[in-house]
Amino acid sequence: MKHKLLAILSVLTLIATFATALPARAAITNASDLRVALDSLLAEHVQLAASATNAALGGRDAEFTAAAGALDANSVDLSKAIGSVYGKGAEDAFLPLWRKHIGFFVDYTQGVAAKDMAKQDKAVADLVQYTQDFGAFLNSASPNLPKDAVADLVKTHVLTLKDVVDAQATGDQTKAYTALRAAYGHMSMVADPLAATIVAQFPDKFGAAPAAAPDAGTPAAPAAGTPATMPNTSEGGSLPFAGILVAVAAVAIAGSLLLRRNRRTI
Incomplete structure (x- = not known):
């Protein structure tokens, strides 16, 4: 009987631990939100x-x-992301500058389609100069860049x-798709240092640590855009699904142990 009680108490302790600790998992910080968005x-x-x-x-x-x-809608969203940090003036300056390099790529693509080397060369020269202009713009917004x-x-x-x-042509x-993967993957090398610099420049806005775990019985406040409970599940509670699986597994293991002990006593 004593062994049965100990096993049951162990299971209840496990369930209580997951029920209180898992919802209090570290919240997504503003800094990580910024990095993911960029x-x-x-x-x-x-x-x-x-x-x-x-x-x-x-x-x-x-x-x-x-x-x-x-x-272009993506360009507008990027400009708003910049504006949310550096203000409306930076947003208004960023958008036409960003659109400019897209226009140069249109020129280059037209040159490739027409097999017009002069147009291609002009577009490439414009794009190379653009890299300097863009570098100067971001440096003016953040000297740490x-x-x-x-x-x-x-x-x-x-x-x-x-x-x-060139590959598409x-x-x-x-x-073409191999080149696209390389171009796609490179953008994190632009976004990540930009996000890190912004966080360092505005520590009060982006450098806050995740909130401490709340007391038992107090639901953890979700980060912006993060659901408080698991969406579209039949569990009906706020436990993460992984936590539920662990708790169920604990119950199953304890039940198995109890059954084995009972069989020994028969």
Whole structure:
């Protein structure tokens, strides 16, 4: 009987531990939200730009118009992200500057489609100069972002996206998608240092540590955009699904132990 009580108490302790501790898991901080947002927006920029250039090279006008519209909406979202940190003035300055390099890529794509080397060379020269202009812009917003370092990162973005256009023009889909993966992956190398610098520049706004675990019985406040409970599940509680599985497993193990002990006593 004593062993049975100890086993039951152990199970109840496990369940209570998961019920109180798991909902209090570390919340997503503003800093990580910023990093994820910039990673997502810049990666989306590459994906939509590649869709637009591919449609343009294929002469699919309706598709190009749709892709270009989505690409510009992404540019607006990026400008708002910048504005949320540096203010309306920076937002208004960022948007036309960002759109400028997209225009240069349109020029380059048109040059490739027409096999016009002069137009291609002019577009490449414009893009190279753009990397310097963009580096200067971000450096003016945050001195901790060196102009030359930013320019080099943006230059790699320009070159990797140029590789996508060149591969698309050959019709080699394997090469095109390999280049797209490289261009897509590079954008985190732009977003991550930008996010880190912004956090360092505004520690009060972005550097807050996750909230401490609340007392038992007090639900943890979710981070912005994070559901307080598991969505679309039949569990009906606030426990993460993994926690429920562990608790159920604990009950099953304890039940098995009890059953074995009972059999020994029969």
